[in-house]
Amino acid sequence: MATVSDLERLQKVLEAAVGPSSVQSHCPLSRYTTLKVGGPADLLVEAQSVEALARSVRCAAEEGVPCRVLGSGANVLVSPAGMRGLVVVNRARSVTLSPRGLRIGAESGATLAGAARQCIRAGLGGLEWAVGIPGTIGGAVVGNAGASGGCVADSLLSASMLESDGAVADWPVERFCYGYRSSLLKHQPPSPEPHAVVLAAEFRLAPADRTSLQSKATAILERRAATQPRGASCGSVFRNPQGDHAGRLIEAAGLKGTLLGGAQISPMHANFVINLGGAGAEAIKALIDLAAEQVWAQFGIRLELEVEVIGDW
Secondary structure, eight states: OOOHHHHHHHHHHHHHHHOGGGEEEEEEGGGGSTTOOOOEEEEEEEEOSHHHHHHHHHHHHHHTOOEEEESSOTTEEEOTTOEEEEEEEEOOOOEEEETTTTEEEEETTSBHHHHHHHHHHTTEESSGGGTTOOSBHHHHHHHTOEETTEEHHHHEEEEEEEOTTSOEEEEEGGGGOOBTTBOSSTTOOOOSSOOOEEEEEEEEOEEOOHHHHHHHHHHHHHHHHHHSOOSBOOSOSBOOOTTSOHHHHHHHTTOTTOEETTEEEOSSOTTOEEEOSSOOHHHHHHHHHHHHHHHHHHHOOOOOBSSEEESOO
16 A cells, blocks of 8 residues: 555656646545546546556556546446545547548547547448447447447457556457456456556448438437436446346346435436435445345346446445
């Protein structure tokens, strides 16, 4: 665990490396998560470029301070006690479309939906399934994000990775060992050593009719609006078990619409927990635990988390 002196030293190093205005101490993470909850990070950097992202992670490793990168904060539940060490909020958002090369390159802080919309406007198919996904490229690569019959593994060519030793290397898609909403990087075990970090990614595209792509995207967005709740959530809480749906099981357990401390299992879709306003992370975590316990008790099925529960619990 990093000491106060470790953190003070790292803060000075970071201020010199990325600028004092980019570094904060004891910053509430509720500002950076879609659930609007989460206690303070010891130190926080907003990295506006891939270079600043890599520099911040390397500085933390050199000072022996734990480091976590956050993108949009769309798939995490942060403890009310916050996170120890350094949190790097990824704002590296450049996207480069190469119509002739039929590829799109995106920095890891860019939104997946935004990249998908650029492809649609250019008449290039391959990412239109992602038009409604709120997360970032980096999070999508780590978690093999997917929707509407598509997923990252279908079109990713390679990703630029900051490896645990501080070197940068290109990983081909095969190296991620993708499965359903999982990869080599997903749910990495706790370790004092830094984990590999996604810096950027390149996706394969294909020529397609722009009108058809737009129609497909519109249908995807309309279906999401009709079936998934709006408001402060982390997206799907649980992975769907094989041959079934987590939302159906939670609803069948009688929990749809359950309220607790300003949080609610959505009455629209039971695999979503909504912060109705003022809910704490404890209430959200309690509803998640209740859903898992009741589905196990009533149906003998263990639900696996899709959301990452992080920080000091």
